[in-house]
Amino acid sequence: MDVKSVILKKIKENGEVKVAEVVKATGFSRAYVNRFLQILRDEGQIVLLGQARKAKYVLAQKKAVSLAKQNILSIHRLLKNKNLAEDNILDDVKKDTGIFFALPENIRQIFEYAFTEILNNAIEHSSSKIIEIVVGREKDKISFSVIDRGVGIFNHIVRKRRLESELEAIQDLIKGKQTTAPKEHSGEGIFFTSKAADLLTIQSSSKKLIFNNIINDIFIKDTKKTKGTKVIFIISLNSKANLGKIFKEHSEGLFNFSKTKVVVKLYNIGTEYLSRSQARRVLSGLEKFKTIILDFKGVETVGRSFADEIFRVWQGKHPDIKINYQKANKNIDFTIKQFIR
Numbered sequence: 001m002d003v004k005s006v007i008l009k010k011i012k013e014n015g016e017v018k019v020a021e022v023v024k025a026t027g028f029s030r031a032y033v034n035r036f037l038q039i040l041r042d043e044g045q046i047v048l049l050g051q052a053r054k055a056k057y058v059l060a061q062k063k064a065v066s067l068a069k070q071n072i073l074s075i076h077r078l079l080k081n082k083n084l085a086e087d088n089i090l091d092d093v094k095k096d097t098g099i100f101f102a103l104p105e106n107i108r109q110i111f112e113y114a115f116t117e118i119l120n121n122a123i124e125h126s127s128s129k130i131i132e133i134v135v136g137r138e139k140d141k142i143s144f145s146v147i148d149r150g151v152g153i154f155n156h157i158v159r160k161r162r163l164e165s166e167l168e169a170i171q172d173l174i175k176g177k178q179t180t181a182p183k184e185h186s187g188e189g190i191f192f193t194s195k196a197a198d199l200l201t202i203q204s205s206s207k208k209l210i211f212n213n214i215i216n217d218i219f220i221k222d223t224k225k226t227k228g229t230k231v232i233f234i235i236s237l238n239s240k241a242n243l244g245k246i247f248k249e250h251s252e253g254l255f256n257f258s259k260t261k262v263v264v265k266l267y268n269i270g271t272e273y274l275s276r277s278q279a280r281r282v283l284s285g286l287e288k289f290k291t292i293i294l295d296f297k298g299v300e301t302v303g304r305s306f307a308d309e310i311f312r313v314w315q316g317k318h319p320d321i322k323i324n325y326q327k328a329n330k331n332i333d334f335t336i337k338q339f340i341r
Contacts, residue, residue, distance in 0.1 A: 001026055003036040007057070011046065016056045016068055049096065051077075070098035074136040081131050081148075085277040086119040089133065099137045107235060109243045110196045111142055113303050116275040117189035118146045118231050120305065126150030128228055141198075141236050149228040152204040166207050170220060173202075173209070188304055195246050197233050204229040244331040247304065247338075265295045274303035279310045290321060297327040302335055311339040 006025055010017040022033045037057060040046045046057045049068050058068040075097050079089065090112060094100050100108060115135070122131050128150030135144045151159075157169035173190060194200045194211040202209040203223060210219040235241070264282060266273065273279065286292055294310070296302075315323055325336060 001028075003028065003033065004040060007033075007036060007040060008045070008059075011057060011059055015064065016049075016058045018056050051075075069096070070101050072097040073099055073138070074134070075099070076134050077132070079131045079133065081123060081126070081129055084119075084123045084131070085275070086116040086123060087275045087278050089119060090115055093135050097135070099135055099142065103142070104237060106242050107142065107237055107239060109301055110235060110239075110241055111144070111233075113243055113274055114193040114196060114233050114235075115144050115146075116303065117193055117305060118144075118233065120276060121153070121189060122146050122148045122150070122229070122231075125153075125156060126229060140238065141234055143232065143234040145230065145232045147228065147230045152227065153202060153229045154204045154207060166205055167220070170207060170209050174218065188308075192246060192304065193233065195249075196235070196241055196243060198236050198239060199232075199234040201232040202229065203231075244301065244334070247331075247335060264292065265297070266299050273299065273306040274301075276305045276309040276313075279306045279314070283310060283314050287318060287321070292321060292323045294323065294325040295327055296325060296329070296332050299332065300329070302332050304335060304338070307336050307339050311336060 003022070003026055007017060007022055010021060010025065019030055019033055019037065022028075022037075023030055026033065037046070037048075040057075041048060044060055047060045047065055049056055049058060049065070050072055054072070056068070058064045075093055077089075077092075093115075103111070119131070119133065122128065126148035128148035130149055132147040133144065134147075136142070150156075153173075154166040154169040157163065157172055158166065161169070161172060163169055163172065190202070195213070197211060198214055200211040203226065206223060206225045208219075208221040208223045210221065212219065264286075266282065273282070282294075283292070311323065315321070328336065
């Protein structure tokens with residue numbers, strides 16, 4: 001029996017095929033069938049979409065892949081917290097699913113900002129070996145969860161800031177102006193995420209902190225004691241929230257950071273810059289220059305983490321290097337100026 005032909009025939013008939021369907025049609029084992037699926041992948045005839053039970057194969061054609069991805073509206077990953085970069089994980093979600101397909105622009109910007117900020121916190125502060133992410137889209141909303149098995153965000157704040165209790169840590173967190181790593185962060189990620197979400201829940205140790213912007217209130221609840229931190233973000237697809245307006249509304253007077261001839265044309269690399277890891281890659285290898293000019297032509301927006309990493313953190317480590325920028329739109333200009341002294 002020509003297993004490759006069976007696979008290709010089923011894909012052409014149904015638009016996709018799963019391993020179990022080929023096993024049923026041929027009578028061969030999953031391991032044997034997987035050998036032929038891998039051969040077809042290596043030959044560039046088919047591509048794999050999804051993982052585990054949701055894994056399926058489609059023809060390696062742009063239209064077929066696009067149609068198949070539109071029906072993949074959730075993703076669940078367990079990530080080893082070693083050399084993780086939050087923007088790379090975001091790219092994987094976009095590449096492997098249709099979650100971002102035809103997403104309203106304001107929702108996309110908010111979601112990308114929130115996801116990279118929350119995931120970055122888990123990567124850099126949780127001390128967790130494994131980080132779990134769940135991203136999903138429904139008819140009227142989009143959401144993500146970031147779950148770690150580390151020290152727990154409230155305990156972390158208590159220890160680092162020498163506080164007395166989890167409630168003091170929660171109070172500190174709600175202020176939005178504090179950070180346990182002042183040399184590395186401005187401490188705003190969770191604060192701005194909490195303003196952009198319809199609902200943001202942070203559960204750690206024996207407390208659950210809930211930001212409900214639908215009714216404009218904040219709740220603190222007791223929960224069963226758990227290890228690590230679980231953050232759940234939800235926003236309606238009809239939300240009128242605007243990330244630039246949120247930054248502007250809540251930024252005035254909060255910070256007064258330091259200033260950050262090679263020209264770096266950012267639009268040649270991508271169109272949006274949201275995370276610290278992106279900023280580090282942009283500046284990698286530029287320590288030998290005396291002046292750096294960042295060209296934002298064609299760039300729609302930047303995240304505060306990205307701007308903070310360049311104009312405060314990196315500049316603070318390289319005080320003899322001058323960082324200028326040009327061709328920035330009003331939103332980008334406003335964001336950057338929050339970190340220029």
